[in-house]
Amino acid sequence: MxxxxxxxxxxxxxxxxxxxxxxxxxxxxxxxxxxxxxxxxxxxxxxxxxxxxxxxxxxxxxxxxxxxxxxxxxxxxxxxxxxxxxxxxxxxxxxxxxxxxxxxxxxxxxxxxxxxxxxxxxxxxxxxxxxxxxxxxxxxxxxxxxxxxxxxxxxxxxxxxxxxxxxxxxxxxxxxxxxxxxxxxxxxxxxPPRWSPGTTTAPILVGIGGRHAESRHVLRAGLEQARRCGARAELVHGWWYSDAYDDLVLSGPTGRAETARRRARLAAELAPVLADFRDIDVRLRVEHGRPARLLLEATERAQLVVLGRHQPLLPFGSELGPLTRAVISGAACPALIVGSPAPAAGP
CATH class of the missing domain: 3.40.50.620 (HUPs)
Structure with a gap:
């Protein structure tokens, strides 16, 4: 035997x-x-x-x-x-x-x-x-x-x-x-199955969405990871309304104005968190484009991408959402999913 x-x-x-x-x-x-x-x-x-x-x-x-x-x-x-x-x-x-x-x-x-x-x-x-x-x-x-x-x-x-x-x-x-x-x-x-560690100067990517509390929560997690790695952080926010609308209406000056407006709004909203990480080199990148495509392309030159969950708008909605699912299934670098922020306590 x-x-x-x-x-x-x-x-x-x-x-x-x-x-x-x-x-x-x-x-x-x-x-x-x-x-x-x-x-x-x-x-x-x-x-x-x-x-x-x-x-x-x-x-x-x-x-x-x-x-x-x-x-x-x-x-x-x-x-x-x-x-x-x-x-x-x-x-x-x-x-x-x-x-x-x-x-x-x-x-x-x-x-x-x-x-x-x-x-x-x-x-x-x-x-x-x-x-x-x-x-x-x-x-x-x-x-x-x-x-x-x-x-x-x-x-x-x-x-x-x-x-x-x-x-x-x-x-x-x-x-x-x-x-x-x-x-x-x-x-x-x-x-990813073919990932291997190594000395790198690549940034930590942080996917920034449109919801204020969730964006700040994900940002903090991403900057904490950048601090652990001794890396710079790149905050990526992509915006896209409709395939039938964006290419025609928002590809010129109107789109550039919307990008500038979003950049200014995000810079103001994220400033309180950024103030706690003055030792981290941070770049805010706001672009008109499909968010999943922008993030997936950026993972080619990143060491990690940090993503958040979101509270579904409907009771049966997904807590990951299509963006996070697309990135974790196709990213070239490891993806880190952080939980949603705790709800604010009532009066």
Missing amino acids: DAGPARRRLALGARLGAGGARRTRGAGGGRLLEGPGTAAPERAAGPHASRGPAVTDQGRPRRVLLPVGGVEDHHAGVAFAAQEAVRRGCDIDVLHVAHPAGREDGSGVLDMAETVVERTVEAARRSLGRARPAVRGRLARGDVVPALVEDSRQVALVVLTRRHARGAVVLSTMTVANALGAHAHAPVAVV
Whole structure:
């Protein structure tokens, strides 16, 4: 009998500790997978386990959450998670969520999941090199998106690797990236599959929309990221009314006047936030054009694009919106989705 899977389970179990969802033996010899409600361990075994977990000012663990599926092509996400863990002073949690309907009667699905988690943990440690963040691996059972949304309450960042190449036709909007981007309690980074880190002087892009509170919230998140990276920031606002109208009416002096009006309005609205980041070189770029196209073209020369959610105008509307969905599915650089600002307290 091949003892390889058993050895892998034993080795991974040493790293998993009691966190997330631990594989154990039931009374009848069957394999059990605990649910996602179990508390995460404070330490994982391995070369980065010498210090306590990073915490926020409120005392909560600070972690970068790196969800992995049943395939091993997570290299871009691993590299980005390692980079951000160092910048933010966070540890890394590698998490695989197994669907409740999954079989455990020798099908090998969980053995494969364990292997993916184990190899991703090792890849993250290699990517970190001598850096201090710890890396842990966990398995959980549950519906994938709700489990990840719940786990995102206690993390600083969620990192996903985009599953399709840039320019691929994606018919469904019901992807894990879209669902987490819309509902996670922490910012969500979506990393293109061929992205790799490197020394760059490229800017941090910030997509600026038309809603005041949301624009200021996204701007602050983008400038905080620029400060972490030591980069300049480029704020991009595109405006477009109608395909049947803009090219004819707004392509000349009328369009230039509207662009100037919008630039002046945005400069005034964003000034209070910009005043808190005088150390950051900021450029405001306002253009007449389709916003998604402008942002996608700009990602060719950026190291990151920061986007926001929006409050839907209709009860059944999307919290991401077509612009954010288009950019996260086609950006040449990682896209960071930040949540909507908290509603103002009533009197």
